[in-house]
Amino acid sequence: MATVTKVYKLESCSFYMTVLNFGKKFPQALSQFKRCNVLVIGNTGVGKSTLISSLFQIPISNSVTPAISDKPYTKPGLPIAVYDAPGLETGKKQREKVKQDIANFIKQKNQKEPEDQIHAVWYCVDSHVVRESQIEQQWIASIAKELPVIAVITRASGVEKDWLHSYLESIPSIRNVVPIMARRETTHHYDINSYGLDALLDATEDMLEEIAQKAILNTVNAKANLAFGWCRDGCTKVLASQFLPISILKKTTASGLQVWMFADISKSFGYQFERTLLTELCAVSVGAVGFDNFIEEALKNLPGIDYNNIQTVKDVLFHLTTRLEHAAGTLPFKEQLVEMLSGLGDCKLVSGLPILSCLTAITTTLATGFLAVTYIETMKTYKKAEYEGQPTPELKEVFVEQMQQLMGFIRQLQGGGWSPSFVN
Ligand SMILES: Nc1nc2c(ncn2[C@@H]2O[C@H](COP(=O)(O)OP(=O)(O)OP(=O)(O)O)[C@@H](O)[C@H]2O)c(=O)[nH]1
Ligand SMILES: [Mg+2]
Numbered sequence: 001m002a003t004v005t006k007v008y009k010l011e012s013c014s015f016y017m018t019v020l021n022f023g024k025k026f027p028q029a030l031s032q033f034k035r036c037n038v039l040v041i042g043n044t045g046v047g048k049s050t051l052i053s054s055l056f057q058i059p060i061s062n063s064v065t066p067a068i069s070d071k072p073y074t075k076p077g078l079p080i081a082v083y084d085a086p087g088l089e090t091g092k093k094q095r096e097k098v099k100q101d102i103a104n105f106i107k108q109k110n111q112k113e114p115e116d117q118i119h120a121v122w123y124c125v126d127s128h129v130v131r132e133s134q135i136e137q138q139w140i141a142s143i144a145k146e147l148p149v150i151a152v153i154t155r156a157s158g159v160e161k162d163w164l165h166s167y168l169e170s171i172p173s174i175r176n177v178v179p180i181m182a183r184r185e186t187t188h189h190y191d192i193n194s195y196g197l198d199a200l201l202d203a204t205e206d207m208l209e210e211i212a213q214k215a216i217l218n219t220v221n222a223k224a225n226l227a228f229g230w231c232r233d234g235c236t237k238v239l240a241s242q243f244l245p246i247s248i249l250k251k252t253t254a255s256g257l258q259v260w261m262f263a264d265i266s267k268s269f270g271y272q273f274e275r276t277l278l279t280e281l282c283a284v285s286v287g288a289v290g291f292d293n294f295i296e297e298a299l300k301n302l303p304g305i306d307y308n309n310i311q312t313v314k315d316v317l318f319h320l321t322t323r324l325e326h327a328a329g330t331l332p333f334k335e336q337l338v339e340m341l342s343g344l345g346d347c348k349l350v351s352g353l354p355i356l357s358c359l360t361a362i363t364t365t366l367a368t369g370f371l372a373v374t375y376i377e378t379m380k381t382y383k384k385a386e387y388e389g390q391p392t393p394e395l396k397e398v399f400v401e402q403m404q405q406l407m408g409f410i411r412q413l414q415g416g417g418w419s420p421s422f423v424n
Pocket of ligand 2: 049
């Protein structure tokens, strides 16, 4: 396309420098997530594709963009990549569909590795927009919860009304406002060369450190969520195993399942799990008496539970989950744990049984769940350090630290006063 080549001739020298230097201000951040992926959104016809075409000096069809690009636009050697998106049209149905597609796209991408996520959004608004209500404040606010949003005023000739810039700046979810002219524009009133792309890159570059942090957290959390699925699965199986008829089978099956679960959790984070580690981790955590006993004591000491009267598993677990839900302090996966425990309480196998008749089964299951959560937290810390290029911490040390926090939390569930004598 001849016009596109022309655009480049019109761009200032400083723009080339900005493109070539992108990321150099924050080399460490960039090494953590390799390149910055931007998604360009806005109403139809505002100039999203034209912006990308000028930025990368590539021809892009002038017609309506039909779908979010599969692959981002890139240029060899440049640590920035841009995804083009279809614009919002006037029809309500199409608008909603595009918004939904974009939300799904971001969600799906942001569970991937840091370099494959969407890191920032350029929200394009045509400088000729006439009403504030045409600016999608709510939509932008919902996107800004996940990603930094820069507003780009397109085809900004400078002769238009100046309310737009300050209005966009006043929107809290918009981090920066950059006017641009992506391609030279000549009308009866003006003849404006392209400008502003360097400022847009600068504004994006300024967020790189924050972007890197966020991308790493996203990935680590996505892996942790996946791992929690294994924990849920493991606990249900462990509970079922406790009703096997032969007592020796209960123990071996439960420990086999635990190893399996830990191995799956490790795999979710891309690590291999060594069988011996589990025993070691359990041993270092609570000393000689063991984590199972700690949990059993905690269960027995829940305020409001009267072990002299018949209390069913369902009642006790219900009580535990309510306390867990309302407990102060932080417990990783609190909501998910609450849901999981109430699921276990509803499990037909045990729900109506008196708790005392299957206290061991329940404590083994709970201990499995809490151990898994601790291990997931350990893996998160470990993985985060790895992504950040920090020296990876000693696995056991992190585990013990996490375990201590967890035990503090569980102790708190029993109300004040009680403290099990066997915990160091
Ligand atoms: N001269 C000039 N024309 C522009 C500029 N930005 C957009 N246009 C023109 O506006 C029209 C629409 O631009 P596009 O880039 O296709 O708009 P879009 O936002 O990608 O539109 P959709 O794909 O439908 O969402 C095209 O004819 C462009 O040539 C600009 O900075 N300068
Ligand atoms: Mg387009």
